[in-house]
Amino acid sequence: MRRPAALRLSAALATMALAATAGVTLSTSEASAATGSATGYATQNGGTTGGAGGQTVRATTGTAIHAALCNRPADNTPITIQVEGTINHGNTAKVSGTSCNTAAGVIELKQISNVTIVGVGSGAVFDQLGIHIRESSNIIIQNVTVRNVKKSGSPTSNGGDAIGMEKNVRNVWVDHVTLEASGGEAQGYDGLFDMKDDTRYVTLSYSVLRNSGRGGLVGSSESDLANSFITYHHNRYENIDSRAPLLRGGTAHMYNNHYVRLHSSGINSRAGAKARVDSNYFEDSKDVLGTFYTSAAGYWQVSGNVFDNVTWSSPGDENNPAGPDPRSNTTVGIPYAYSLDRADCVPEIVSRTAGAGKGLLVSDGACSPQSPAPTSSAPAPSEPAPSPTVPTPGPTQPTGRNLSIGAGSDGSGKAEGTSYGDVRDGDMGTYWSPDGPTGAISIKWASPTAVSLVDIREASGFGGSVDGWRLVDGDTGTVLASGQGAGLVAFPRTTLRKITFEITSSRGTVRVAEYETYAG
Template identity: 60%
Template sequence: MDISLTKKTLKTAGLASLALAFSPLYAASLEGYATQNGNTTGGAGGNVVYATTGTQINQAMCERADDDTPLIIYVTGVINHGNTEKVSGSCDTRDNEIQFKRVKNLSLIGTSGGALFDEIGIHLREASNIILQNLHIRNVKKSGSPTSNGGDAIGMEKDVYNVWVDHNFLEASGGETSGYDSLLDMKNNTQYVTVSYNHFYLSGRGGLMGSSDSDDQNGNVTFHHNWYDTIDSRMPLLRHGTAHAYNNYYNDIAKSGMNPRIGGSIKAENNHFERAKNPIGTFYTNDMGYWDISGNIFEDVTWSPASKEHPAGPNPVSTTSISIPYSYQLDAANCVKSIVMQSAGSQKGLKTSNGNCGVH
């Protein structure tokens, strides 16, 4: 894609050299629910700026002509509390998280030089048409010091539409008792999201759709080619709404995997579960959800029914039928582990499946 570099470049020493280093824009192809509701293009066609601090990210948002002007922000280096300050103007930014609030048409993309968000999370609120790509976000805490974004690496809440979360590495260093919450949460009317080629690592909670049983306006979310690695639960926890999970790899899952409940429905196709407890089912409640399952590999898994524990196995069958409104490429389940381990996460060259049990 031909990218017109910049009408406005942030003034920091050495940033001009980043023009030679950034990753190709939208090298990965978008599939899933984010293609619906008018599609998701982020900042395509807008100005391109470069940032090495959180303050510069905030400045880039505040310097747009208006809150809808398309913008692509390329990030290199370490973003943390020490280099993130609130910037005033027509924007609504904060100094303890990267907040996209009441904005549209933005892309936040890590360069090939690496973009690490260290103990600082990304929060989307009343936002639409957003792309988050090739970012490493780690150790965001809700308790202890420093705190950020309620302990979520990425959080979306209140009227968030059309978001693509792609090729990111999201990690924590433990669970809630260590001060962390979730790696990816969607709440309070978050719709039309694709979560693709991300590496979720070492966390008590993968993520949820719906923060409570009354939070019933979330859904239409696709999860594909993600790597859930040493996670306790919530992959995702789904209250109400519909999700589509295909070609994901799950290993070392301690408590539960996909958890549709209170009417939530998930279509699970050609996923690979390895060393996982209760990969699919309704857990921690008797308010049942539903699943449409086919082609999944269950390797060295355990199914443990109990009070308020309703696993789909040991002989899992579908309890509903879900129609998917978009086209997508489905890899064979026996290829998923290899494909995902080569391509999921940041700094993997935005590699994707080549449709023939390999990556390109």
């Protein structure tokens, strides 16, 4: 029941009074949610903008953070909370209000939306105090350090997770943070970055995770499989025993991360999970990719990674390492634009950009750091895909030899009665269909082949079914082109062994009769 105006005013005044004593400065200024724009899966499902367009406040205590949330008119009123100093148990109390649901001893982002928490200057420190996101959406956390959060011993916070998400969480971007512990479970610590109970559309970028037994998980058990669509990029995992991350079901994309000193296992894909692993650098580590500690298989697509002094265990009933020669066993379509740094420069670019207090620097996609692009109020990747010229589809086919004839092909799931090979047989009467509204189909060659033009030809009577798409270099993961509608696609001449057409959205049953490729 909505309270009378007099009571609402009284509550608002009480909250403002608490805010003043708790260390929060209230401002009516408008501000962007954070520096830069979300990347990866956080750009999907409507995007992640946090508190963009709302009030900006500054907080120096955990109580002040809670007071700022509770002082909003509603639980979805946009707000940016700039944090400075050290947040700990001694200055983090529960605050009550109609627009919040807080608790003492933890930063509680529960049943709220449209919030940014960003460290000021060199960043804020959450000391032995975790950040808990529950039943919430559109959250940004940027430029903070969270350290030594315990689940046992004293003091305890957030179940031992530095940042934990659970129960119907959507669209979270965690960027330029440092998450660290001082040991494993025996010392009282749990995960650094955990997601469970239906958490989706999350990106962890330009962050450092270190000195922990557990890096993080997606899914709390092998029956908790509703979590999905997670991107990890330009992060440094250092001195971690396992879970970098552990994936139970769902889809994740890991690119341009630096993994160093993973002692037991790294990316653990299990229980049907699918991991796209592009241009990462694995160093001085063991079993950095595979299915471990279970017989419930997971899957991976790999390209462009460097394995530097990596050791691999022998396969067993509950141990299926991807190495020593990692090969893809699935295809994972990625619906957003991204640019890959070369794997050999990943340690350098990550060391210069990842973590709190790094000036929020990002990669330019060519192994050099730069300041992030200005924040946009509309969700968009920080590095948009190329904008190729897409000629209007028509009956006139390009000249030259169709390089797909005699090549190989593979792809994601296929509908019953269709075949990958039907897209390269020169017969418009046969076709491949994905087993859902999205999917991917590839042409591949035994040796490097130069291509600059493709023609996606839909079966007669089914034209216009393809909506959004991306054309991807299957060797490196680079997006060559993107657009809408099937037809001719021109792009800069590229030499590769595999080229993938990813359908990111469709308007009906997709039937690709021919996937033609030309040198141009």
